[in-house]
Amino acid sequence: MKPRTAAVLILNRLNNNLQNCDREIDRIARQENFSHSDRQLLHNIIKGVIQNLSYIDFLISLTYKKNIKKLERAVLNLMRVGIYQAMLLKIPSYAAVFETVEAAKEICNLEVAKLINAVLRNLPDRTQIERELSRLPEIKRLSVEYSHPEWLTTKWIQQFGKEEAIELLRFNNSVYHPTFRHNPAVISWEKLKEMLLEQDLNIKETHLNGFHFFHTDNPARLLKSNIFKNRFCSVQDLSQALPVFLLNPAENETVLDCCAGPGGKTTLIAQLVRNIKVYANDISLRRLTLLKNELKLLKLKNVELLKLDAAKSRFPRIDKVLIDAPCTATGTIVKNVDIR
Incomplete structure (x- = not known):
């Protein structure tokens, strides 16, 4: 086939x-x-x-x-x-x-x-396409041209204005390039950079709160490599890491990650402060299984898994709570094209 x-x-x-x-x-x-x-x-x-x-x-x-x-x-x-x-x-x-x-x-x-x-063999040319698009009402035209629901296009125009909404629509139709996070619990940044270069993977890095985040020119190759399989790095966008840095976990604190699976924020908390107790809770057994595997690969021992309904259950005494609750996920359309 x-x-x-x-x-x-x-x-x-x-x-x-x-x-x-x-x-x-x-x-x-x-x-x-x-x-x-x-x-x-x-x-x-x-x-x-x-x-x-x-x-x-x-x-x-x-x-x-x-x-x-x-x-x-x-x-x-x-x-x-x-x-x-x-x-x-x-x-x-x-x-x-x-x-x-x-x-x-x-x-x-x-x-x-x-x-x-x-x-x-009879596809329209650009002139014909533009002419036919121009005959549609504006919201309909933008929704068709960028393949977004009309309700979402309308909402973004009302919320951000027309120009910013169009930029957002365009961005969502661009090719998504994942961001990778270095995992210092497993390997030093210097050693990881050396291994990336040996694999002919060019990177562009950002340093934030003691962690290195980077893009590579060939993410598919990195995702298939032993570098990723051994979790010398993980996939995590900066936008996903920022809530953890804003939470500002400290030494000897107990932190609850309410909707923890598949574990990006939990593992960042556990590496950011080693002398900390993290309760990682999720109602989904599948997501907890993924998180359990991540913890094993990252050799993190300061995380305890819980499978509870966060809206109804009692938790142990905690100092800080992180809740990344399930939502419409419209902010992730660029990487999750199927949710549109």
Whole structure:
């Protein structure tokens, strides 16, 4: 099975349950024994289609004159995958058309393949797209162009003003580059930098409250390396670390992290102050299991796990509480494209 065929099948299987896309990508990539480049292409296509779904469907509607909602799911997803490659991923048009048509033959039949070929060979140019977008009401136009819900676009314009809202919409459609946090409990920063250079990983670092945070030019390679597997570094955005620094945990204090899984803030607290007691609570056993594994990799002994309902349960005596409660997560759309 080729990556494009796999992408269509995964999108078919997910339907509207997009939260499972990472799990499905991993499962299919392992099942088909994809190379790193094929796995990356599969990931890029699925994430890209989800990230730009409203815009892609708008482009389909400009070429396919019938109601796209009446298309079979597989046919619609074939069109989406082909259009994303040709118009947004910048794969040469002939390659995007050929590979998607071949996928249509494999998944559906020759008649569908002919339809896909006709749609992909008659895509609108930029002038036509701009003209058709300009005919939409402003909120609708922005929602379609940046593939965000109309209610959220409206809310951001009211909250931040039009210019800032558009910048936020654009940012959410950019490629997400994870931030990594050095874990001093496991390895020194000097040694970690040396190992990163040995792996030809160039970094741009930020130093904050005694911790080193950094970006790399090849995060996928780092995530697959022993450097990450051994937790010499963890994934953590600066925005996730700031609440811990504002909490300002101190020596001999007892801290409760109420919604702790999967553990980024808990492990930062435990490394920030070694002589501290941390209660890491979460109602989800799955998230606590992930946190337990992180603590083992980081060799942290000053954390005790609790599985309690924070709204109803009694906790031991504590000095400070950190609550990163479940929310709409609209501030994380750039890295969690499936929540839009």
